[in-house]
Amino acid sequence: MSEKFDLGWGDEDEPQETANTLTAVDTGRDEKHQQTQATLIAEHVAAAVEEVRPGLDKIPDPVEPAGEGELTPEEEERLALCDQGIELHKTAWFMAGKSLDTMATGRLFRRTPHKLEPERFYATIEEWALVEKGISVSKCNQYRAAWPVGEVLMARGYDTNPGQVRELVPVKNAYGLNAAVAVYVLVADTWGKDNVTAKRLEETRKLMPGDLKLEDDEDPDTLAKTIKGVLLGELPASPAPAIPPAVTQAVDRRAVDLANAFNRSRIPRSEVQLRLLEAFADPKDTTVYDAVLERMQKAEQAAKKAARKALK
Template sequence: MTERNFDLGWGDEEEPETTADTLTAVDTGRDEKQQQAQAKLIADQVAAAVEEVRPGLDKIPDPVEPAGEGELTDEELERLELCNQGIELHKTAWFMAGKALDTVATGRLFRQTPHRLEPDRFYKTIEEWAEVEKGISVSKCNQWRAAWPIGEVLMARGFDANPGQVRELVPVKNVYGLNAAVAVYVLVADTWGKDKVTAKRLEETRKLMPGDLKLEDDEDPDILAKTIKGVLLGELPASAPSIPPAVTQAVDRRAVDLANVFNRSRIPRSEVQLRLLEAFADPKDTTVYDAVLERMKKEEQAAKKAARKALK
């Protein structure tokens, strides 16, 4: 009997490597399947999360009669919550639409869109594009574009402003600027409470503002709110003597110098004015008061001298 008669068929010298390759391939295939399963699981979770937060009319319950006259059932409470979410979404969507319209208008992004009714030409204005393409009237288009910056700032400041409230602030923004519009909301919130702000109260406050009211459009809304309150209570004049442009420019230059000293990007003119008033009223250090007094004396003497000269 030879060695060959006892060959059990385990393979030749190359066989161990072949076995190892087979095991490696099996492990690799298993890893790939695990990775694919993990990827699918993640994709399903993401899809579920997206679906949960996706807005849509289909997520609002259909109208049905009440379950009874007493307390709301668990099902009714759930329906109410879904409806509240839909109404809350309307506020954000309103501001989003206004911002989107403003972005399209500012960049004239409609300029190469063929007119739906006259395909041989492009749209010429944002109002035309919004009305024909989106069914948004000219008045609403302009209203939404003017309102969204107010809504964005109020939401960033933690106020729960709705479109009706913001609409009452648009006239203030048009006359005095964005900060003044926000200031009116701040004033009403400070007076009655954040949860007691209504469009009616904003309208009444806006209508009380005198026609000759002068406001600095670069002042902080909180400071402007105090100024408006002072005017409405009769504690501050509606308009201060006009400041010559040369003086305003000089103040701004000195404010830049102050900002450089304190390594700040800018110092608002309102802050400079506040510091000047504090220094002027300081009973322990009368430097500013004395300087103002001396300047006013010189101006009065010069005025009297000019009057006497005119009489001669």
């Protein structure tokens, strides 16, 4: 009598149950792997954040030198950390200015209770900065005025500092942001990027004539060339205003009338200008001078009237 041996894996349902078990194991393994990866990433991010985090605790305490010769490896490390702290000061200065300006523009302080008078809110950014942060009114205004210049210069790759930027604020106030950047560009191009100092920026700024006319919509590089040309006497500080097309066309029509009067085909505009200047400068006949004087007086009165109207 022959015996039958069952060579199968068990009941018909067992293959499906086994597959489900293996799938569950794989899923659990994947989830655990993902959790481990997420934990590692979080730890790396936290370590990176801690590494770049500014803080007084990261600056080594003052200690006596290890000797008179070369710096030891420990001293080299302390030097690097101190240098980083000083570099951070430059960026922090501009960050403070931008923060104050953002708060002031958006009046983000408006619902903050006054520290000394809790029954009311802060009225101005200057008041908030003084009471909350101990920043004087003059410093607050200085920071707010300087940060845009510092931001642009840093974006252009210049290693600038607050003292240098302070010398450019008057240029920014008088001519605009691009002009202030242009002065720095001019000094950097003249003496080299590594030789820009607050003193050289101040001297260059003070050399700029009071009647200098600059267009702030021009890029800083173009403005730097313009300022250099003015300082070297190659360009006028106040270029002559452009002649409106209507005036040019009227002059050309009158030139045609002159040509007809002399039975000539044409009279060059340069000849008309020469005769006008001669007539204007004639001490015996002041007709043209008087006409120019009257027109300029009327234009000045109109400008003053417009200014008074704008101020009302």
